[in-house]
Amino acid sequence: MSIVQVLFYIMAFIVIGSALFVAATKNLVRSIFMFFITLFALAGLYVLALADFVAITQVVIYVGGILVLILFAFMLSGRETLSILQQQKSKLVNVGKSPALLLATLFFVVMIYVVLKTDADNLIWVKQSITNKTAIKPNDLVTDNIGINLMTRYLLPFEAISVLLMIALVGAAHLSRKEVKE
Amino acid sequence: MINLTDFLIVSAALFCVGVYMIVSKRNAIQILIGIELMLNAAILNLVAFGRYDKINNTGQVFALFAIVLAAATTAVALAIILNVYRRYKTIDPGEINKLRD
Numbered sequence: 099m100s101i102v103q104v105l106f107y108i109m110a111f112i113v114i115g116s117a118l119f120v121a122a123t124k125n126l127v128r129s130i131f132m133f134f135i136t137l138f139a140l141a142g143l144y145v146l147a148l149a150d151f152v153a154i155t156q157v158v159i160y161v162g163g164i165l166v167l168i169l170f171a172f173m174l175s176g177r178e179t180l181s182i183l184q185q186q187k188s189k190l191v192n193v194g195k196s197p198a199l200l201l202a203t204l205f206f207v208v209m210i211y212v213v214l215k216t217d218a219d220n221l222i223w224v225k226q227s228i229t230n231k232t233a234i235k236p237n238d239l240v241t242d243n244i245g246i247n248l249m250t251r252y253l254l255p256f257e258a259i260s261v262l263l264m265i266a267l268v269g270a271a272h273l274s275r276k277e278v279k280e
Numbered sequence: 281m282i283n284l285t286d287f288l289i290v291s292a293a294l295f296c297v298g299v300y301m302i303v304s305k306r307n308a309i310q311i312l313i314g315i316e317l318m319l320n321a322a323i324l325n326l327v328a329f330g331r332y333d334k335i336n337n338t339g340q341v342f343a344l345f346a347i348v349l350a351a352a353t354t355a356v357a358l359a360i361i362l363n364v365y366r367r368y369k370t371i372d373p374g375e376i377n378k379l380r381d
Contacts (some may be wrong), residue, residue: 106282110290117297117317126309133313140320143290144343146282149327152343156323159347164316164354171358172309198304202296209292218284218329227332234334244344247337259345266352273359 106146112139130168137161148234151241287328295321308361308371312354319350 116136120129137160144153218224227233234240248256294317301314323343330339365371 103282106286110286113290114293114297117294120313120317121297121301121304126307129310129313133316136317137320140324143287143324144327147287147324147327148331149340149343152323152327152340152347155344155347159351160316160320163351167354167358168309168312171362174362195304198300201303202300205299206292206296209295210289213285213288213292216288218288224284224332227334232334233332238334240334240337240340243334244337244340247341248344251336252341255342255345259348263348263352266356270355270359273356273363 102146106143109139109142109146112136113143126172130165130172133168134161134165137165148236148238148240151244284328287324291321291324291328294318294324306372306374308364308373311373312357312361315357316350316354319346323347 113136116132116139120132120136123129123132137156141153141156141161144150144156298314298317298321301317302311305311305314323346326339326343326346328339330337330343333339361371364376368376370376
């Protein structure tokens with residue numbers, strides 16, 4: 099077993115373990131900070147999938163942006179929310195959550211079945227890309243190619259995303275303003 | 281190299297944790313975190329398959345788009361949650377059943 103595979107299994111374990119902790123814990127602040135660890139480990143998985151630029155973007159936007167945003171919203175919402183959130187039932191096995199658990203487990207079984215049935219490593223186009231040498235190798239530079247593609251082939255989605263970002267910015271600013279008294 | 285199937289299994293597990301959070305949590309922020317987990321599972325799939333496309337980089341470019349979209353979604357959703365809290369004094373989605381008072 100190579101060191102890359104060992105790293106992959108460590109990262110995958112951290113991702114799934116911290117995600118389970120996020121889902122299981124009662125404390126909201128703890129779950130937000132564990133979500134931080136999930137996102138970092140996911141960035142590590144992206145590096146192992148040879149997508150360095152996406153990993154950096156993940157760290158910058160998700161960890162630096164979204165998480166700070168969630169923490170801000172949480173801290174700004176006052177002491178009452180905190181006290182409301184803490185007084186959940188603290189039984190070890192909550193009966194009310196068993197349908198959700200059942201749903202998630204069954205869905206997981208179905209997904210695993212589909213994944214194993216698909217056998218993604220032997221898909222035709224994957225094989226073709228390996229024989230045509232269009233699969234990314236660990237010492238390839240892909241970031242400059244991403245930049246060129248972003249400005250040529252994917253220019254229309256790029257512009258659509260930029261317009262949508264502006265709409266979301268204006269909408270968020272409009273939604274979070276203070277109500278004016280008439 | 282790492283098999284594609286391993287990535288797909290990790291992503292399926294992450295997605296199911298997200299589904300569990302969305303269905304079972306009684307707190308809008310935690311539901312938002314569940315949605316983020318599901319989005320991350322999808323992005324992991326995009327990135328894992330994008331390894332086999334060196335010329336066009338479709339998977340990686342659309343992973344970038346998905347990350348940016350998730351950021352925009354979160355900003356708007358948090359603004360909505362803050363507004364809902366201001367009006368209802370709770371962020372439990374089960375209690376919020378009116379569009380206007």
